[in-house]
Amino acid sequence: MLLDVKNIDVLYDDFQVIWDVSINVNKAEMVALLGPNGSGKSTILNTISNLAHHKNGSIHFENDLISEIPTYKRTELGISHVLERRRVFPHLSVMQNLLLGAWHPKAKEQLDISLSKIYKIFPKLEARSNQLARTMSGGEQQMLAIARGMMGLPKLLMVDEPFLGLSPMVMKDLIKIFKNIVSEGISILFVEQNVRLALSMADRGYVLESGRLVIHGKSEDLIDNEKVTKVFLGS
Amino acid sequence: MTSEIILQAIVTGLMMGLIYALIAAGLSLIFGLMEIVNFAHGEHLMLSMFSSFWLWSLFGLDPIFSIPITILLMAFCGIITHYFLIRYILKAKMLIQICATFGLSIFIRSIAQLLWTPDFRNVDKPLLEGRLEIGSVFIGQPQLIASLVCLVAFIGLYLFVTKTETGLALQATAQDRHAAEILGIPSNKMFAIGWAIGLGCVGVAGGMMANYFFIFTDVGINFALFAFVAVALGGFGSIIGCLYAGVIIGLVESLGGLLIDPSFKLLYVFAIYLLVVIYRPQGLFGRY
Numbered sequence: 001m002l003l004d005v006k007n008i009d010v011l012y013d014d015f016q017v018i019w020d021v022s023i024n025v026n027k028a029e030m031v032a033l034l035g036p037n038g039s040g041k042s043t044i045l046n047t048i049s050n051l052a053h054h055k056n057g058s059i060h061f062e063n064d065l066i067s068e069i070p071t072y073k074r075t076e077l078g079i080s081h082v083l084e085r086r087r088v089f090p091h092l093s094v095m096q097n098l099l100l101g102a103w104h105p106k107a108k109e110q111l112d113i114s115l116s117k118i119y120k121i122f123p124k125l126e127a128r129s130n131q132l133a134r135t136m137s138g139g140e141q142q143m144l145a146i147a148r149g150m151m152g153l154p155k156l157l158m159v160d161e162p163f164l165g166l167s168p169m170v171m172k173d174l175i176k177i178f179k180n181i182v183s184e185g186i187s188i189l190f191v192e193q194n195v196r197l198a199l200s201m202a203d204r205g206y207v208l209e210s211g212r213l214v215i216h217g218k219s220e221d222l223i224d225n226e227k228v229t230k231v232f233l234g235s
Numbered sequence: 236m237t238s239e240i241i242l243q244a245i246v247t248g249l250m251m252g253l254i255y256a257l258i259a260a261g262l263s264l265i266f267g268l269m270e271i272v273n274f275a276h277g278e279h280l281m282l283s284m285f286s287s288f289w290l291w292s293l294f295g296l297d298p299i300f301s302i303p304i305t306i307l308l309m310a311f312c313g314i315i316t317h318y319f320l321i322r323y324i325l326k327a328k329m330l331i332q333i334c335a336t337f338g339l340s341i342f343i344r345s346i347a348q349l350l351w352t353p354d355f356r357n358v359d360k361p362l363l364e365g366r367l368e369i370g371s372v373f374i375g376q377p378q379l380i381a382s383l384v385c386l387v388a389f390i391g392l393y394l395f396v397t398k399t400e401t402g403l404a405l406q407a408t409a410q411d412r413h414a415a416e417i418l419g420i421p422s423n424k425m426f427a428i429g430w431a432i433g434l435g436c437v438g439v440a441g442g443m444m445a446n447y448f449f450i451f452t453d454v455g456i457n458f459a460l461f462a463f464v465a466v467a468l469g470g471f472g473s474i475i476g477c478l479y480a481g482v483i484i485g486l487v488e489s490l491g492g493l494l495i496d497p498s499f500k501l502l503y504v505f506a507i508y509l510l511v512v513i514y515r516p517q518g519l520f521g522r523y
Binding site for chain 1: 415
């Protein structure tokens with residue numbers, strides 16, 4: 001098991017937002033984290049990155065307990081997190097954004113190889129390598145954000161709402177890219193509100209409601225599940 | 236009024252402006268990085284002048300030679316400031332942040348007055364003395380060297396921030412702290428580096444000014460105010476903006492003093508500040 005999150009509670013000040021959630025991700029697996037607005041999906045990714053701290057429970061990565069490891073040391077372990085709304089560095093060039101993605105020594109060593117790999121997957125980024133990130137379209141920024149995450153040589157790539165605001169064309173590209181990434185042995189954990197879209201590409205899914213896990217299982221079992229429909233449509 | 240006098244005022248203004256620019260760059264760097272305004276910037280300048288003074292008075296080290304020591308001391312002072320004060324208020328409300336650095340300024344100034352009395356001091360017979368006469372324009376040698384050193388330091392700072400890996404990480408942290416942290420760039424370390432460099436800039440300016448300026452515990456107040464005006468005029472977070480703004484302020488100060496009335500010199504500078512706030516709040520090169 002690559003990532004094993006066990007029974008975590010997360011509180012913002014005194015307000016509990018995540019209740020006793022457990023999820024796990026295997027090697028080369030695509031897992032979707034589903035749920036309506038405000039159900040705590042992003043908080044779970046943020047907790048795995050230690051941007052939010054968890055009470056109780058544990059987070060293991062490759063069988064090592066990582067609960068107390070600070071955020072900036074997690075890329076080196078092999079966890080890359082693409083934050084919600086891209087969060088590229090707007091006043092830096094595409095190239096500079098990518099360079100910053102390869103920050104830890106191992107990633108720096110592999111810089112040239114990673115770059116040529118990234119440019120093969122995202123040819124547009126090579127053509128625009130000197131352009132400032134803020135001048136690119138939303139779809140291009142999303143590609144850049146994912147490419148930047150890949151530069152850190154992750155074993156687990158976490159992506160928060162990758163399809164938000166993308167055109168159907170770009171969406172299709174991105175789905176293909178995700179599948180390629182997984183076929184290279186990298187796991188993807190992503191957050192999505194569109195259940196059908198998410199389950200059509202993921203191997204497994206977890207459904208959250210108000211910070212609690214409602215149901216989880218294989219995509220094909222979830223896709224027409226009554227419980228899942230209930231969460232999204234209300235009872 | 237002859238053109239020589241105007242030329243003289245321009246040269247004087249330029250030389251002063253380069254010093255203002257470097258002081259403002261330190262302030263701007265810290266603000267751009269963590270959105271904290273260092274209201275103790277003037278006091279840090281005062282400390283660097285005193286560092287230069289004491290190194291001269293106790294060890295006989297001329298200000299021109301003690302510059303590296305002063306820079307290191309100020310960089311160290313910056314790291315200490317971050318470690319013991321700033322890191323605790325990073326997430327605090329703005330008012331608390333203002334009170335913290337403003338309180339620090341009063342603290343430093345009071346301690347300085349207690350230790351060194353409010354007397355005016357100066358470095359007697361420094362190596363840099365005298366003046367050059369070019370045509371009909373007089374240029375004080377210490378002033379000229381100080382402004383050139385500040386310009387070189389400014390260019391060095393600019394190249395460091397834009398061309399080096401650490402500089403890139405500083406920019407990334409300034410633009411999106413969490414996104415940078417998640418890529419493996421520890422923001423706390425970047426903040427400490429930012430403070431070290433920011434106060435290092437002040438160390439260069441203060442150390443060079445110790446050659447010809449009176450050194451006293453309130454000396455930083457006006458310089459800090461000018462630095463605030465320069466940062467606002469240049470644009471918050473823009474380092475290159477500080478260079479233009481610093482020079483503009485230096486010129487306005489000296490030309491305004493010459494053409495209108497020298498006793499209102501400060502007024503002209505602060506008038507710029509008001510104009511900027513009203514008509515171009517983002518400054519000349521600002522992003523915000």
